């Protein structure tokens with residue numbers, strides 16, 4: 263009897279729910295439409311997007327915010343290809359994600375079937391694990407296996423392929439329940455008793471060495487990466503900073519693990535801090551381009567690194583003075599315990615702390631003097647100051663700030679304040695533009711008690727602007743502020759010798775329609791739109807939209823000549 267059987271779509275939905283999944287992002291179509299509604303019926307809320315790319319960025323950010331894999335559902339062939347953006351972005355940022363795609367009928371593969379693609383081959387370069395269910399009975403086991411792989415060791419993206427014939431196969435209800443129970447039991451047996459990637463034998467020695475190095479350092483620094491935020495290491499790291507008096511420097515998404523307002527924050531003295539520290543405890547951050555590879559001239563050639571990372575290969579790659587493979591929260595708790603027996607604390611009058619504090623104060627005073635001016639037409643600083651103050655006035659729980667763009671993100675990072683962990687989402691390790699609206703949707707569903715405020719360059723915004731319809735459809739509390747300066751870096755900045763040739767009358771590759779009506783586009787879907795050009799207009803739009811907690815776009819007109827080409831990365835363009 264049909265009522266007593268379960269098809270592949272329903273089985274996948276139930277297995278995801280049984281594994282603890284609560285949200286899934288994606289675009290429906292052949293052959294996964296039923297999977298989305300079956301999953302929702304089983305308790306996994308499905309957020310339907312306009313494009314898989316944005317849905318993938320949503321799933322990636324969801325993984326970072328919650329520590330559970332973000333789910334991305336795509337159709338076969340082109341849908342899977344669009345989804346690669348999110349899958350690769352998650353892996354590049356070390357965030358857990360599970361992408362599930364329908365694929366063509368197995369019997370027709372190789373014969374030019376509808377949307378046919380070798381999706382395992384396509385996803386493999388970007389995934390920790392890429393597996394295919396070749397029969398319905400595979401589904402529960404592979405769902406649990408792929409979810410576990412996404413969070414184990416260094417988190418990242420995984421892929422599960424479910425061909426259309428498998429989605430349509432059926433099983434008796436009782437057999438389906440048994441398969442899910444068996445997969446859950448195998449999963450909990452595999453994850454107990456000890457978490458992966460921990461080496462208790464080396465650990466005691468490494469913790470002792472790390473504590474000793476910190477104790478003997480003359481100019482120590484704690485560098486806090488987004489891996490520490492992901493690990494929820496905030497309490498342990500705050501305790502370490504408070505008990506030792508060591509200054510700290512967060513990476514962009516490490517901001518808020520220790521509040522930006524903490525007196526030992528070295529953010530405004532970054533060059534001094536990394537240029538002169540003699541021991542750097544780097545927690546959950548790679549010594550990649552964002553940290554200048556840990557090399558001179560930005561770092562001192564004699565600096566000794568203590569690296570804490572869940573990924574052993576990362577430690578092997580960087581060859582630090584001390585490497586500790588393990589979860590950031592646990593390792594920092596162990597270091598705190600080690601220090602407790604022989605406590606030390608740099609006094610505020612310690613020359614290193616004093617140098618950092620003085621530099622910070624000087625730079626903050628200089629920046630505040632710039633910020634205090636009301637510059638109209640808007641530069642980047644004036645609207646960012648107004649946005650910063652509006653966000654701070656919200657108090658706790660602090661809004662989640664989403665940020666992308668060149669100047670908008672760069673200047674925003676310096677001006678906007680993060681006092682709570684995991685409240686900043688930006689272009690990340692890959693410098694990915696187009697992440698904004700997907701991030702907003704993920705943040706709003708993952709943390710419903712927080713307002714979400716996106717500060718977007720007009721170019722970054724344009725990659726995913728159609729998702730404002732998704733915001734309106736789900737009535738999410740998201741306020742998007744578009745820094746509209748007519749294009750990439752500010753529109754047409756060509757010198758006269760660049761404006762030659764047969765296509766010289768074409769618009770510049772960097773320019774968009776001037777003063778585009780992004781707020782009107784939002785209104786077309788029934789959301790609230792604002793056009794602002796002065797401080798008073800911006801303040802009033804922020805106050806009204808923050809209070810309303812409904813989808814809004816604030817089109818903020820910026821002087822196209824403000825800001826630099828390529829933000830602060832001119833040397834790479």
Ligand code: ADP
Pocket residue numbers: 354355356416417486487488489490492493513514515516545546547548549550552570571572573576588589590591690691
């Ligand atoms: P950032 O961009 O903030 O500099 P990265 O993405 O470069 O950070 O580095 C994050 C690092 O955190 C990765 O090397 C990753 O392996 C590591 N990581 C992820 N989860 C944990 C965890 N639970 N504990 C420690 N390190 C972690």
